[in-house]
Structures are given as structure tokens and as C-alpha cells.
Amino acid sequence: MPGETTRRRGAVLEADLMDAAWAELEAVGYAKLTMEGVAARAKTGKQVLYRRWSNRAELIIAAMRHRTGSIADRVPDTGTLRGDVLEVLRAGATRQRQIGPDTLHGLLAEARDVGPSFFGIMRGVLRTVVERAAERGEIPTADLPRRVLTLPADLLRHEILLRRELVTEETLVEIVDDVFLPLVARPS
Amino acid sequence: MPGETTRRRGAVLEADLMDAAWAELEAVGYAKLTMEGVAARAKTGKQVLYRRWSNRAELIIAAMRHRTGSIADRVPDTGTLRGDVLEVLRAGATRQRQIGPDTLHGLLAEARDVGPSFFGIMRGVLRTVVERAAERGEIPTADLPRRVLTLPADLLRHEILLRRELVTEETLVEIVDDVFLPLVARPS
DNA sequence: CCTTTAAGAGACCTTGCGTCTCTTACGGCC
DNA sequence: GGCCGTAAGAGACGCAAGGTCTCTTAAAGG
Incomplete structure (x- = not known):
């Protein structure tokens, strides 16, 4: 029956x-992930x-989108530039935690254009955040x-791609306090 | 006979x-490079x-070292901080040109620790360059x-890893003039 | 000269890719 | 409600490459 x-x-x-693709990714990691493995797990051909x-890369990219939804560019609004930028970076770091550095490296090596689609998003958000800070009079100008402008995002990406460990809150704070804020606080 | x-x-x-490994790399690219291919080219087993x-990664890393020698950390001394830092970045960009982004991504995905060995070098050079600038009175302090301190190197790496195109001189100048120099020119 | 080492050559088994074929369930359409 | 086109499910297939193993024999060292 x-x-x-x-x-x-x-x-x-x-x-x-x-x-199935996501489960397989978590189970064996990107390096050992195979189409056959995913098919078997999904009980299909x-x-x-x-x-x-x-190919693998397209499959996993689709699976990631399916998982986390399109990268929600929710613009934070904490009232201070510092808080906003930190929030943006935290969102990025969270994504990294879901994906993992190995998968990221694998995709970067196999897919021709992960960069733009995955990382290009932050730019618009940062622009908005900075403009609002300028309107509040917090910084002299939004015309950076x-x-x-992309510095915080760039440094975060750098951190994600080159350190093997996960990015810590402390690192985010350094990026904002030691580098970004001093730069925008006073223009050239 | x-x-x-x-x-x-x-x-x-x-x-x-x-x-043979290097020749094969140039001939077919990292993605298609195989141990068999290299062996055949070297006329051996x-x-x-x-x-x-x-594995591939170790082989190619060795081949790169054999090719370009260990990363010569020749510290530039042009007389100005700007000139020195630019020179450091140019050296890095040149290395990238020899290696190519695909190989870099491949190695990063397959080798556990390319980062430190390949990229960690610039730090010491930058430290020296900055200290000399402080001694000349060009900047207020070398205590960054x-x-x-690693910002120029980090941004260059970011550029190398995420843009598909080769890094241009213009980009290097932006990194130095828009970001690094304004930051060190006046401390917090 | 004799012994040890490993080069050169190739066989071998295995894994995964990507394609192809076949049957048959499903869903749409009349 | 019955017919038909599509594609799911299942598996075979040829192929490339990984990685191991075996064998002969040149080279290096004592």
C-alpha cells in the first residue's frame, strides 16, 4: 500500500x-558539496x-536567497551616525555567520559575479544613513x-574574506570609531 | 641512440x-589546472x-614562491609618506598582476591559510614607513x-579580491589621498 | 661495486560531472 | 472525466581526475 x-x-x-541544498551545505560544507549529494538528499535525480x-554555485546562491530572503536593505535609524553604521555592519556580519567563510570563498572562486550581487547592497544604505547624519548637522557634509562612503562596508568585507574567524563586535566598533567616524567628522 | x-x-x-606548474597555470588557468596536466607537462608521473x-594549492603556492621569490619586503624610501605608501601599494598590485584574481580566489578557497602568508607582510613595511614619516615631522604621531596602520593594505586586498578587473593606479591614489592620509594627518 | 633511493611510467579504483534514456505521475485543457 | 504534454524520479553511461600502488631501472652515495 x-x-x-x-x-x-x-x-x-x-x-x-x-x-536539501542548504541542509547538505551545512552537513558537508561547500568544498565537499556535490550535485549528487543534494539530489540524493532531496530524493530526486x-x-x-x-x-x-x-552548477553548484548557482544552486547554492539560490538556496541562500531562499533561506535569508533577498538582502533586506532595511535602513537603520538609531538617531546617531555611529549607531546607524554599526547597525549596518552588524547586519552584514550576521549574514556572514549564516553563510560561513568557506562557502563564501568557494562561491567567489566559482561564480563570476558574487561580489556585486552580494556586497553591492550596503552602499545605498550607507548613503542614506550619511545623508541623514548631515541633515541632523552631525557631520559637516554628506558629500564624501x-x-x-563605502569604507565601512569594504573593511567588513575584507575582514570576512581574510580572517578565518567570525567577525566580532569589537572589530565592527574599531572600523567605525577608529576609521570611519574620524574621516567623516571633518572633511578635507 | x-x-x-x-x-x-x-x-x-x-x-x-x-x-611546469607555472606554465600550466598560465596555459589553462587555476580552475582547470590538474595534477595530471602538470605531470604531463613536466614529463613525469x-x-x-x-x-x-x-594538492593543487600547495603546488601552486610553491610555484609562485619559486617564481617571484619570497615577497621582498623592500621598504621604499621616497622622502614622503605619500610616496612611500603608494610605492608599497604598487608593489602589491604588481604581485596581483602576476598572479591573477582567479588563481587568488582558487587558492583562498582551497588553502586554509593563504591570507597570513601572502598578505601579512605589508604590515611591517607600513609600520616602518609611518615611523619614518613621524620622525620627519610629516605626521603628528606614528602611534596609530x-x-x-593596515588600512591601505586592507583596502588594496579588498580591491584585489572583489573587483574582477586589475587594480589601477587611480585606485591606489584614492586609497592614499582620500582615506589614509586624511586619517594620519591629524590624530584623534 | 654494491646498495639505497626515488624517477618515470602506467595500471587501477573511485568519485563526481554532465548527459541521456525510460517510464509514468501530475496538471491543464477540452 | 478523459486525453496529452511536461517533467519528475530513477538509473545507466562515458569521461575526467583524484589519489594509490606497482614495477623497472637510473642515479647518487659510500
């Missing part, structure tokens, strides 16, 4: 595939995967050099 | 292996490679927060 003749389709199947994503 | 009964040994063989390095 257990015909088990249930065959998943469409969105249901897709969700199962991504859950490789073809079903390849029909949708043409491009490189200064 | 073509006995070709020449069998390489020791340093001679080792040098040939590394040359895989065992000879595995006897020395246990750790994060500020």
Missing part, C-alpha cells in the same frame, strides 16, 4: 530542493537540479569621496 | 616541476608531484590604531 506515488512539482519541489541551475 | 636515459633529480627536477605537495 505504500505506493508513495507522490511526485512533487513546481514551487513545492523547488522549495524542497533548496532546503540530478537532472531535476541541472534543469534549474547549471566614493571610497570613504 | 635516443636512449634519453636522463633522469632528473633533486633541485633540478624540482625546478622543472615548478616551471603524478607520484613525483604528490611526493612533494599533497592597528586598523589605521
